[in-house]
Amino acid sequence: MTQAIFRNTAQALHVSYLVLSMPPRQGAPFRNMLVRMLEDLDDLTHQQQVWLDQLRGTAGSGTVNFGGLSPDEIRAQCSMITAAVRDRLPEPERNVIWARYAYQAERASGVRGLAGYYQSLIGVGNDMAMLALVWRRYAGKERADQDFSFRQIAAECGGSKSTYERANKVLTAHLRALEERADETLTANFRAHGVIEDESLQAA
Numbered sequence: 082m083t084q085a086i087f088r089n090t091a092q093a094l095h096v097s098y099l100v101l102s103m104p105p106r107q108g109a110p111f112r113n114m115l116v117r118m119l120e121d122l123d124d125l126t127h128q129q130q131v132w133l134d135q136l137r138g139t140a141g142s143g144t145v146n147f148g149g150l151s152p153d154e155i156r157a158q159c160s161m162i163t164a165a166v167r168d169r170l171p172e173p174e175r176n177v178i179w180a181r182y183a184y185q186a187e188r189a190s191g192v193r194g195l196a197g198y199y200q201s202l203i204g205v206g207n208d209m210a211m212l213a214l215v216w217r218r219y220a221g222k223e224r225a226d227q228d229f230s231f232r233q234i235a236a237e238c239g240g241s242k243s244t245y246e247r248a249n250k251v252l253t254a255h256l257r258a259l260e261e262r263a264d265e266t267l268t269a270n271f272r273a274h275g276v277i278e279d280e281s282l283q284a285a
Contacts, residue, residue, distance in 0.1 A: 086158065087277045090268045092122060094166070094182040097159035102184040105156065115155075165270055173198050174263035177256060180219045192216055199255060203248050210238035214249055218256055 087093035096118060103114065166178045172194065179191025196211045205211045217229035231245045271277040 086275075087271075088122075089277055090264050090271055093162050093271060093277055094178065094267075096122070097162040098182045098184060098187075100156060100159045101163060105152070162271070162276065165267060169270060170263055170266060173259055174266065177259045178263050178267075180215065181260065188219070192219060195256070195259075199252060202255070203252050205245075205248050207238045207240065210234050210240065210245065213238070214245065214252055215256075217249065218253060 087096065099118065163183075166175055170178065176191040176194035176198070179187045180195055181191075183191060192212065192215045196208070196215045199215075200206075200208070200211045203211065203214075205214065213229050213234045217225045220229060231242045231249070234240075234245050235242045268277065272279050
């Protein structure tokens, strides 16, 4: 049975950036946060299910029993995962991971980097409009529809709604391809270090 921490790369990134976006916590507050986080994940690994059972079963102890990892060790593991994004990916791939999974300054930096990288290719001359198109993909559906609709972009930045709709289709295709390249690179690294499950070993 695999002892990998995460099921796949997307899960590893989601959890790691979420943990590191929160202030360091000890004892029950940290444990409760982890329980909620694990309960929200789909398709838990065996190791994650073990951790969740342990966390639920030790609610009154005041300590965290997360598969033998202390709160500081869990944050250190998450830091290693985010460091791989920072140090092992080319700048465009790093930016797309930051835009998709990171929070606050890192996410904003990723969005700005992607906007600059693709602006001439997409043919959107207005800097703010290009930023808005990238934010539209990574802000979440509700905020995208509310704050970054094509009609709003056209009204605030000039140009036509249909122009931005066409540009968005081209941009989305490029961003998806970039996300896939980043995922492939990180998946190879995470499997080699036992961070995520090796599907080839499971199928053997």
